[in-house]
Amino acid sequence: MSPFPAHLLSMDDLDAEDIAEVLRVADSFVEVGRRANPKVPTLRGRTVATLFFEDSTRTRMSFETAAKRMSADVLSFAAGSSSVKKGESLRDTIETIEAIGIDSVIIRHGSSGVPAQVARWVDHCSVINAGDGWHQHPTQALLDLYTVRQAFGGGDVGLARFEGLQVVIVGDIRHSRVARSQITAYAALGAQVTLVAPATLLPPSLEGWPVVTVTHDLDKVLPKADVVSLLRVQAERGSGEFVPTLREYTAGYGLTVRRAAALHPDAVILHPGPIVRGVEIASEVAELPAALITEQVSNGVAIRMAVLFLLLGQVPVGGAHRV
Amino acid sequence: MSDSTDGLPATVLIRGGTVVDRDGERRADVLIESGRVAAVDGDLTAPRGATVLEAGGCVVAPGLVDLHTHLRQPGREESETVESGARAASLGGFTAVVAMPNTEPALDSAEAVRHVLQLGAGVSAEVAVAAAITVGRAGERLAPMAELAGLGVRLFTDDGAGVQSAGLMRRAFEYATDLGVILAQHCEDSSLAAAGAMHEGAWSSRLGIPGMPSAAEEVMVARDIALARTTGGRIHFLHLSTAGSVELVGRAKREGLAVTAEAAPHHFSLTDGCVAGYDPLFKVNPPLRPADDVAAVKAGLADGTIDAIATDHAPHAPELKDLPFDQAPPGMLGLETALALAITELDLPLATVLGLLSWQPAAIAGLDPASGGEHGGPVAAGSAANLCVIDPTATWTVDLSRLASRSRNSPYGGRTLTGQVRHTLFRGEPVVVDGEARR
Numbered sequence: 001m002s003p004f005p006a007h008l009l010s011m012d013d014l015d016a017e018d019i020a021e022v023l024r025v026a027d028s029f030v031e032v033g034r035r036a037n038p039k040v041p042t043l044r045g046r047t048v049a050t051l052f053f054e055d056s057t058r059t060r061m062s063f064e065t066a067a068k069r070m071s072a073d074v075l076s077f078a079a080g081s082s083s084v085k086k087g088e089s090l091r092d093t094i095e096t097i098e099a100i101g102i103d104s105v106i107i108r109h110g111s112s113g114v115p116a117q118v119a120r121w122v123d124h125c126s127v128i129n130a131g132d133g134w135h136q137h138p139t140q141a142l143l144d145l146y147t148v149r150q151a152f153g154g155g156d157v158g159l160a161r162f163e164g165l166q167v168v169i170v171g172d173i174r175h176s177r178v179a180r181s182q183i184t185a186y187a188a189l190g191a192q193v194t195l196v197a198p199a200t201l202l203p204p205s206l207e208g209w210p211v212v213t214v215t216h217d218l219d220k221v222l223p224k225a226d227v228v229s230l231l232r233v234q235a236e237r238g239s240g241e242f243v244p245t246l247r248e249y250t251a252g253y254g255l256t257v258r259r260a261a262a263l264h265p266d267a268v269i270l271h272p273g274p275i276v277r278g279v280e281i282a283s284e285v286a287e288l289p290a291a292l293i294t295e296q297v298s299n300g301v302a303i304r305m306a307v308l309f310l311l312l313g314q315v316p317v318g319g320a321h322r323v
Numbered sequence: 324m325s326d327s328t329d330g331l332p333a334t335v336l337i338r339g340g341t342v343v344d345r346d347g348e349r350r351a352d353v354l355i356e357s358g359r360v361a362a363v364d365g366d367l368t369a370p371r372g373a374t375v376l377e378a379g380g381c382v383v384a385p386g387l388v389d390l391h392t393h394l395r396q397p398g399r400e401e402s403e404t405v406e407s408g409a410r411a412a413s414l415g416g417f418t419a420v421v422a423m424p425n426t427e428p429a430l431d432s433a434e435a436v437r438h439v440l441q442l443g444a445g446v447s448a449e450v451a452v453a454a455a456i457t458v459g460r461a462g463e464r465l466a467p468m469a470e471l472a473g474l475g476v477r478l479f480t481d482d483g484a485g486v487q488s489a490g491l492m493r494r495a496f497e498y499a500t501d502l503g504v505i506l507a508q509h510c511e512d513s514s515l516a517a518a519g520a521m522h523e524g525a526w527s528s529r530l531g532i533p534g535m536p537s538a539a540e541e542v543m544v545a546r547d548i549a550l551a552r553t554t555g556g557r558i559h560f561l562h563l564s565t566a567g568s569v570e571l572v573g574r575a576k577r578e579g580l581a582v583t584a585e586a587a588p589h590h591f592s593l594t595d596g597c598v599a600g601y602d603p604l605f606k607v608n609p610p611l612r613p614a615d616d617v618a619a620v621k622a623g624l625a626d627g628t629i630d631a632i633a634t635d636h637a638p639h640a641p642e643l644k645d646l647p648f649d650q651a652p653p654g655m656l657g658l659e660t661a662l663a664l665a666i667t668e669l670d671l672p673l674a675t676v677l678g679l680l681s682w683q684p685a686a687i688a689g690l691d692p693a694s695g696g697e698h699g700g701p702v703a704a705g706s707a708a709n710l711c712v713i714d715p716t717a718t719w720t721v722d723l724s725r726l727a728s729r730s731r732n733s734p735y736g737g738r739t740l741t742g743q744v745r746h747t748l749f750r751g752e753p754v755v756v757d758g759e760a761r762r
Contacts, residue, residue, distance in 0.1 A: 091645040111647030112531035113601025120600075133649070135531030180531060203528035204536070 004310045007119045007127040010136040011184035019188055020159060023146055025306035026299070027155070032069065033302055042313050043072035049102045051093070052130070053079040053109040058273060058297065059130050059140075063106050066304035070313070075102065094118050098125050103312055106130050112177075126311040134175050140272050141181035143303040145189065147296050148227055151268045162189035166224050170196045170253055171231030171280055172242070174203050178272045179231060183211060186227075194221050196253065200242040218253055222262045229270045230255055230280045238279075246279050253280070260285045268292050334361075335753060336369040337746070340378030340712060343674050344385055344701045345682045353383055355708040358751035362704055376746045376753060378712045384677045385699050386418025386448075386709035386747065387662060388684040390507075390585055391482070391561060391633035393654065394420070394450070396442060397435070398427025402730045403638035405439065408658070409446035410727040410762070411636070413754040415658040416680075416711035416744040419449040419690050419698045420636075424460065425483040431455035431466040436474050447747075447754040447762055449698065449709075451688055453478040456495050456506060462487050465495060472502040477689035480507035482561060483608075485543050487513055492547065496556035505583075505687065507559040508547050510568065511609065515539035520649040522595040522610040530598065532648060537565040537616070540609055544568045548575045551582060559687055560584040562635050564609040566619030573628040583687050584623070585633035588657060588664040591620045593734065603644045603651030604734040607637070610653075624679060625671055631684035632676075634661045638730030656733040659726055664735070666715060666742030673715050697750070708751040717743040727760055 004021070005013045014022070032038050048067040052060050060076075067074045077097070088096075097105055104126040107115050112133030119127040131137040148165075149158035167186045173179040173195055186193050187210030194213040195202065206214065215221060222228065238246040250256070255269065260282070263269075269281075269291040277283040285291060337353040342363060352367040353360060369375050389412065395403035403411075405422070412420050422439055424430030430439060436452050443450025454471040458464050460481040468479060479499065485508055486492045492508075499506050516539040521527050523534025544560060548571060551558045563569055563584050575582045589607055594614050597605040605611060623629040637654025644651055665676045685691040685699025692700040697707035723736040747755035754761050 089642055089645055090647065091642075109647065111649045113648045116601045117645075117647070133531050134533075177531060180529075204523045204534055205525040205528040207525035208529065 006311070007115070008138055008307055008311065009115045009119060009127065009129045011138045011141050011181045011188070014138070014188070016188050019142070019145065019185065022142055022303065022306050022310060023149060023159065025309055026146055026302040029302040029305040030299070032305075033298070039069050039071060041071045042309060043067065043070040046072045046103045046312055047075060047101065048072045048104045048106065048308065049075040049077055049097055050106045050130070051077045051079070051097065054131070056108055056131070059108065062297070062300045063130060063304050066301050066308060069301070070305055070308060072308070090114070090118070091121055094121050098122050104128060104308065109133065128307060128311065131177050133177065134180070135177050136181045137177040138181050139300070139304055139307055140178050141185035142307070143296055143300040144182060144229065144270055145185055146299045146303055147270065147292050148268065150295065150299070151292060159189070162186070162191050165191040165226045166194070167191045167227040167229065168194045168196060168221050168225040169229045169231065170218060170255070172201045172233055172237055173197050173231065174201050175234065175237065176231050182229060183209060196221060198243060198252065201237070216252070218259065219262065222259055223264065225263060225267055227268055227270060228255065228263065232272065232274065232276055233279050250279055255281045255285050257282050257284050260288065263290065270296060273297065334370050334373040335376060335748065335751065336367060336373050337376045337378050337383050337710070337712060338367070338369070340381045340383040342383045342702045343677055345678065346701050348674060353702060353710070355748065355751045358708055360702060360704055360706050360708050363702055374753065376712065376756065378745065380714060380716070381745055382673060382713045382715055383702060384711055384713060385681045385702060386711050386749070387416045387680045388688060388690055388698050389417050389420040389634050389636065389658065389661070390478070390631055390684045390688055391587070392420040392422055392636045392658065393425065393638065394422045394439070395638055396426065397438065402640045403728060405442040405450055406446050407727060407729045408636070408638070409443070409448040409450060410760050411658040413447040413747045413749065414727050414744060414758070414760055415660070416662050416713060416747055417448055417658060418709035418711070418747065418749050419451060419685070419688070420658075421451045421453050421478055421688050423482045424453050424455040424480065429455045429460045431458050431460065433467070433470050433474060436471055436476060440474065447749055447760070449690070449749070451690060452476055453480050453482070453507065455479065456481050456486055457491065460484060462491065465491070465498060468498055468504065469502055472504050476504065478505050478507050478559070480509065480561065482507065482509045484513070485509050485511045489546055489550065493550050493554060496550050496554040496558070500554065500556050505557045505559050507561050508543065509561050510540045510543035510547070511535070512539045512542050515542065518649070519610070520606060521598050522612050524595060524613055526595045526598060530601070532598070535610055537567055537612070540565050541567040541571065544571045548580065548582065551575070551580050557581040562587045562590065562609055562633065563620065563623070563629060564590045564612050565616050569619045569623040569628055573623070576628065583630045584628065585631040585684070586620045586624060586629045587633060587635040588661045588668070589655060589734070591617055591624065592664050592668045597734065598648070601648045603646060603648050604655065604732055606648060606651050606653050607635070607655050608653035621669060624669060625675075630679070631687060632661060632665055632679045633684065634658050638728050639732045641731060644732050654732070656726065656728050656730060659728065660721060660733060660735050660740065662713065662744060663719070663740035663742040667740045708748050710748045711744055712746040714743045714745050716741065719743050
């Protein structure tokens with residue numbers, strides 16, 4: 001098996017074997033999470049920094065909880081209150097953070113590619129992409145895979161179910177880092193990915209994408225779907241340029257009660273959150289047992305523990321590749 | 324080097340080279356006296372005290388002329404000055420550059436134009452000024468074009484942006500007609516380009532970078548061709564980058580419209596796939612395009628649809644190229660690598676390459692002898708000694724630390740290229756000797 005990559009920047013960094021490894025490792029951390037004292041000493045002495053240039057509650061809390069459950073020290077840089085606000089460049093900020101002696105920087109930025117740039121500037125720190133622009137959000141895709149695998153039997157049984165699994169991703173794919181990560185992730189495990197969106201919310205080109213079907217007809221694809229993955233509609237996308245109104249969007253692409261009834265009994269519904277009830281998903285549908293939105297959130301902590309473990313935990317404190 | 328007593332450069336003999344100019348190719352030595360070519364002949368004897376420049380195996384050509392240089396002065400002197408830009412030009416074989424008006428403030432007034440002309444008076448290449456079409460390059464009202472034409476401005480452009488209003492552009496065409504000047508357009512419809520930071524296509528979709536479609540360029544090329552037809556005006560298209568644009572310009576030329584065009588070296592040597600690593604060194608506007616567009620630009624240069632290679636030399640301080648890709652300013656250095664990239668990347672006879680880099684742009688800029696200028700002319704007795712001596716087969720590796728530009732934002736660092744500038748003479752003075760700048 002090839003070594004786990006030094007950074008997690010994109011789902012493209014992981015092959016099927018790497019993904020399976022993350023899911024396996026996450027199993028043990030899910031177990032840790034169920035304990036009365038859900039804490040292990042795995043990353044004691046390690047320091048992890050979250051560097052979020054974009055507001056996020058759930059992803060940041062999820063990463064920080066993951067790191068703390070592994071006994072890492074966690075530093076939290078909020079771009080709004082740090083020297084970034086005083087005009088410090090991104091590169092200087094990163095070099096400062098590395099000079100402090102941080103082992104991993106978890107970065108979210110509104111611009112695509114920032115984690116890749118940061119990875120070029122650091123010498124020994126592991127970079128984890130917690131969402132960059134429209135580009136990638138790999139831990140979200142991994143926790144989705146984990147949640148689906150769990151729903152379909154867990155372990156190797158659940159993993160085997162991805163081969164030929166019908167995955168339907170609905171919504172604003174053009175502007176979605178989640179979709180870009182999901183598509184690569186599902187396809188890596190052999191799933192058949194269908195995209196459903198109006199043309200304005202699809203990427204300008206799908207050349208080279210591992211996508212089987214692209215359609216604007218949600219009703220047609222729902223009965224065959226094993227997984228329906230919804231994307232949040234960002235309110236500004238519904239202001240008239242990309243879709244005329246949110247009402248018209250919901251009519252064509254919302255998972256309404258009527259549409260949810262067309263799903264087969266084993267199908268599951270995923271959403272990266274935060275959900276906008278009544279737009280991409282009806283409130284009643286979000287409460288169905290098939291909707292695994294809460295499971296996604298709790299699995300997110302275990303997945304992020306697994307990623308931190310695979311990036312940092314196997315290297316002795318002080319860093320094997322540190323000079 | 325010994326200067327003569329009246330301040331004019333010493334007598335120089337360029338020995339052993341092959342002269343290539345608009346009139347063809349011949350083996351000849353070139354004698355220069357008092358800033359002008361005194362003799363061109365098979366074997367000349369160096370007069371006493373003459374500086375001898377060896378040109379064995381080299382081509383002696385009219386100096387190159389860049390239609391599109393950002394010298395950044397006034398306003399961005401940390402990234403380039405007229406002096407440092409001129410030095411970079413000399414090292415690249417250029418004896419004249421056209422300075423673009425998107426400085427801070429913009430070159431939209433007599434005062435601003437005079438300032439840059441004065442800065443250019445003492446440097447190692449001729450600095451012509453392109454002035455803005457509209458006040459502040461804001462696209463709202465015409466700049467005082469007649470007054471600026473009176474100062475010698477030949478080219479007007481809002482480069483960095485296109486004039487968005489078709490109505491205002493039409494008036495600019497009409498007004499320019501009486502002045503004997505040329506409008507030059509950076510073709511980019513801002514509503515289509517929107518916040519695009521690279522070419523819109525397969526790569527932008529994968530990378531999640533907002534894209535600019537080819538249509539953003541092409542609709543403005545098409546619009547300005549229609550306006551040239553309507554007004555009978557002249558238009559020069561800056562940095563054409565798409566197959567569709569080349570096609571439109573070719574059709575306009577066949578129709579007999581007064582249309583010229585240039586292409587930048589990066590648009591025939593790099594593709595949008597270079598952006599895959601999110602390195603802002605590859606961010607440029609118009610953006611790097613896919614291979615089909617690159618092929619069309621090359622074909623346009625080969626068949627004459629595109630008249631000139633222009634560098635779009637765009638220096639930026641290093642910290643600006645460390646910004647996130649979508650926030651970094653577009654542009655890359657060009658003066659010191661343009662000739663070598665043309666020789667390396669284009670499968671064209673050297674005389675064709677030199678036409679694209681010297682006498683054709685000189686004519687567009689009004690810097691050729693026919694327009695009263697001193698550049699791009701034949702290497703013949705009596706003409707101004709603005710010359711470059713090129714070793715067309717020498718290979719060299721681009722070393723960013725050795726560039727004369729104040730900036731380092733070239734994507735070609737480490738690239739090995741063919742074709743090297745040996746000497747450059749500006750008004751008879753050897754400003755580059757054996758690849759080294761003399762001032």
